[in-house]
Amino acid sequence: xxxxxxxxxxxxxxxxxxxxxxxxxxxxxxxxxxxxxxxxxxxxxxxxxxxxxxxxxxxxxxxxxxxxxxxxxxxxxxxxxxxxxxxxxxxxxxxxxxxxxxxxxxxxxxxxxxxxxxxxxxxxxxxxxxxxxxxxxxxxxxxxxxxxxxxxxxxxxxxxxxxxxxxxxxxxxxxxxxxxxxxxxxxxxxxxxxxxxxxxxxxxxxxxxxxxxxxxxxxxxxxxxxxxxxxxxxxxxxxxxxxxxxxxxxxxxxxxxxxxxxxxxxxxxxxxxxxxxxxxxxxxxxxxxxxxxxxxxxxxxxxxxxxxxxxxxxxxxxxxxxxxxxxxxxxxxxxxxxxxxxxxxxxxxxxxxxxxxxxxxxxxxxxxxxxxxxxxxxxxxxxxxxxxxxxxxxxxxxxxxxxxxxxxxxxxxxxxxxxx
Numbered sequence: 001x002x003x004x005x006x007x008x009x010x011x012x013x014x015x016x017x018x019x020x021x022x023x024x025x026x027x028x029x030x031x032x033x034x035x036x037x038x039x040x041x042x043x044x045x046x047x048x049x050x051x052x053x054x055x056x057x058x059x060x061x062x063x064x065x066x067x068x069x070x071x072x073x074x075x076x077x078x079x080x081x082x083x084x085x086x087x088x089x090x091x092x093x094x095x096x097x098x099x100x101x102x103x104x105x106x107x108x109x110x111x112x113x114x115x116x117x118x119x120x121x122x123x124x125x126x127x128x129x130x131x132x133x134x135x136x137x138x139x140x141x142x143x144x145x146x147x148x149x150x151x152x153x154x155x156x157x158x159x160x161x162x163x164x165x166x167x168x169x170x171x172x173x174x175x176x177x178x179x180x181x182x183x184x185x186x187x188x189x190x191x192x193x194x195x196x197x198x199x200x201x202x203x204x205x206x207x208x209x210x211x212x213x214x215x216x217x218x219x220x221x222x223x224x225x226x227x228x229x230x231x232x233x234x235x236x237x238x239x240x241x242x243x244x245x246x247x248x249x250x251x252x253x254x255x256x257x258x259x260x261x262x263x264x265x266x267x268x269x270x271x272x273x274x275x276x277x278x279x280x281x282x283x284x285x286x287x288x289x290x291x292x293x294x295x296x297x298x299x300x301x302x303x304x305x306x307x308x309x310x311x312x313x314x315x316x317x318x319x320x321x322x323x324x325x326x327x328x329x330x331x332x333x334x335x336x337x338x339x340x341x342x343x344x345x346x347x348x349x350x351x352x353x354x355x356x357x358x359x360x361x362x363x364x365x366x367x368x369x370x371x372x373x374x375x376x377x378x379x380x381x382x383x384x385x386x387x388x389x390x391x392x393x394x395x396x397x398x399x400x401x402x403x404x405x406x407x408x409x410x411x412x413x414x415x416x417x418x419x420x
Contacts, residue, residue, distance in 0.1 A: 004119045006030060006198055010079035012108045014041055014072060016272075016335060017125060017166045018085035019050065020057055020173045024202045026064035033079065034072040035111075045072040053334040053362060056174050076112040081121040081198050084108045084136075085166070087272065088126045090279045098279040100129045109136045113143035118158040121194050125166050127219050127273060129280040133163040133212040137187055155190035162186040162195035163212045165219030170271075170333045181205040185215025223277035224292050229263050230274070231295035234302050237265035248415040267306045267391050267413040268340025269299040270329025275338040303340040306413055307347035310389045313409045320354040323385035325378070326392025327360040327367075334362040341391035342367055348389075349373055357381045361396050382408075390414055 048062040064070035137151035186192030196207040240247035329339035
């Protein structure tokens with residue numbers, strides 16, 4: 001098959017990964033069409049603006065749009081390469097285990113099927129259960145009997161399909177998209193090579209070629225590894241509290257051992273990766289993943305423990321106001337996906353008779369689950385609250401003069417005020 005050049009790329013999904021990916025390729029001089037069902041996001045991008053917070057992204061998008069290298073639309077168009085970067089959440093099923101939801105990936109594949117041509121490349125960047133990329137090939141084949149696909153004809157297929165999971169840290173996405181090594185897993189060796197050639201346009205790290213199934217498991221393994229280690233830290237925090245030990249001091253001292261690196265505990269685990277991806281492994285291999293399931297149980301149980309602790313503190317002090325500091329799933333971003341802080345805030349507000357004030361400096365609106373609560377600035381919250389619960393270590397909270405907390409009951413789930 002002719003290895004045609006990458007003149008135009010279509011990126012489906014313009015969220016926290018898709019939009020930076022589109023912007024980086026556009027910054028390399030490639031024409032990029034971004035596709036999203038969010039009409040407001042499409043309109044903003046076409047005006048050179050962005051709908052998410054990520055350092056440097058606003059400038060990169062603005063420059064790409066002004067140069068005519070980046071546009072956004074609601075539907076895919078013909079392109080040399082199509083990158084699928086849509087959400088893959090799970091369906092909560094507490095009886096049988098959480099199940100992965102790849103309906104957005106299927107919808108994206110079916111939307112681009114009509115515009116595929118011989119020589120097209122399709123890359124799934126969405127984090128998926130093992131076997132999803134091969135399934136994408138089958139879905140496409142159902143809609144395009146005039147083309148051949150690699151699940152059936154291997155390297156001789158008309159269309160190449162691969163999986164290449166993102167491995168970026170919010171707040172550093174643009175840097176890491178470029179500098180991190182990239183795992184590229186094709187359904188066939190030809191698919192891997194063609195996908196690697198695309199990423200070499202923008203990626204300075206090494207492109208590590210493997211199979212599609214292996215690439216899918218690599219991403220899931222990376223996040224399950226983190227989840228298991230965070231679960232150890234979270235469980236250790238419960239043990240330390242029971243034994244009246246400062247967990248932050250214990251971890252800091254333990255980490256002086258040359259072969260020990262305990263992570264930091266928190267109020268739970270959030271985000272669209274670490275809180276979700278382990279369930280994909282557990283669902284695919286339920287009989288041989290007890291450790292992964294146990295870690296999910298520890299981390300999913302931590303928000304309930306924290307909310308109970310906040311409510312107990314308010315009750316014991318006859319508090320009239322509780323201040324919840326932070327809703328994002330990690331510091332200095334606006335991403336609320338799967339954030340344990342939202343569950344904690346909702347539980348506290350439900351069972352507290354007084355006023356619950358929310359402080360989240362990175363977003364001006366509250367999620368639907370917190371509708372009816374009041375969002376205020378930090379000073380207003382501290383002036384009013386007798387109980388202060390730090391759930392996210394945003395910079396304004398880290399920089400706070402701790403004398404502002406005098407006389408208050410402080411529940412610090414991040415250890416930034418450990419000396420209080």
